[in-house]
Amino acid sequence: MTDLRRTRLLIIGSGPAGYTAAVYGARAALNPVLVEGLQPGGQLTITTDVENWPGETAIMGPELMAKMRAQAEHLGVDLVSDIIVDVDFSRRPFRCTADSGMVFEADSVIIATGAQARWLGLDSETKLRGKGVSACATCDGFFFRGKHVAVVGGGNSAVEEALFLTNFASKVTLIHRRDTLRADKINQKRLLENPKVVPVWNATVADVIGSDSVTGLVLEDTRTGQKSEMAVDGLFIAIGHDPATALFRGKLDMDPEGYLLTAPDSTATSVPGVFAAGDVKDKTYRQAVTAAGMGCMAALEAERFLGHASAAGSA
Structure with a gap:
């Protein structure tokens, strides 16, 4: 029997974008579930000194990500150590299947799977x-x-x-x-x-x-x-980056390099209710602080989307 979990907001990925989206989602009472992926904490976990994060004179990358994770956990975010291996965005609730066999049904999804340097x-x-x-x-x-x-x-x-x-x-x-x-x-x-x-x-x-x-x-x-x-x-x-978007090929619009396309001044993807934040959609800046900012945007947009969907459903 399939292990099924239901959530209003599912976040895929756990770098600065994912954890920030989780914090904002929790504060909006969306009870988010965050699936951490293959590299919890993202690329910052393999860096040393970080001196350009606001409020920190100097901090080790893994320590910074541990702080973000602890903040999300403190706010009640359900952190799941698993990897999403399949998604179905053709209908709502969206269905996302994990490597463990767990199936998540979600009313909205934020993709924050990042990118890896070549x-x-x-x-x-x-x-x-x-x-x-x-x-x-x-x-x-x-x-x-x-x-x-x-x-x-x-x-x-x-x-x-x-x-x-x-x-x-x-x-x-x-x-x-x-x-x-x-x-x-x-x-x-x-x-x-x-x-x-x-x-x-x-x-x-x-x-x-x-x-x-x-x-x-x-x-x-x-x-x-x-x-x-x-x-x-x-x-x-400096031979390029590869966004972690293979999972979404054919299911969301991408540019020729595989970065997810979003609406102008937005994190909304080509599927209503699915949002993308951080390096998975950003090939220009690729900074922790910009990824975190987009995580905030995605959570606020997901909250707005869910509010409109609830209003439409009760009308």
Whole structure:
């Protein structure tokens, strides 16, 4: 027999967007259920110092997420350690099936499943994440004042990350596997005219050197295969992000990159009653504070939707 649970508001995902939506949903007496997903707390759980969260001079990423979770729990949010593996948005109440077999029926749903940075796939890169390897210059650039950092990538994201890092680093090396950039011409011009930026063409990162922190890179020439070493203090990966939206493909409108599309100035998706917040719909800012803001918006919009639906049902 299927284990069925009924809720007015189901939140899928548990990063800043999900937990904030849960807090606002609880305060609106919606008795939300939050399914935490594969990585409770989201990407902040694999970061170290966070210095751009309002009200915190410095806090570790996992600690910040633990505080958000505790706040949601304190307000009575039902936190479920499970993963949603299937959704049916074709009728209301919506049906969302978890990996455990539990089925959630919900009058409204907030999707806050986030996005994951694409990585190079190196063991050394994984070992040194948060110790000089990062996928967010806005988050971590401040820690590299006066140092030499490298950025991997050739698109607009890589160029923008490199230009941002010139505000802090003494030197920024941009490493690209080809000999031309994919970024738009204006960004390319700004990058190549910046005296702090040195491009390295036709190269990939074969290894990251360091034990407790990044001290250098092993580069491989894409034409000859020849390897060389470069001393750097930090490595920023800027080869794109993948939104966690495979579950919703064919069920909600998305852009070509898989980000959920929402109405202007709103978190409303293409299905009334389903909302999207945070990195799952935001490929521009990708910050904890903007994700939290969208979580607030989604909960307020869900409350309004449920209020209108109740009014229509009783009319």
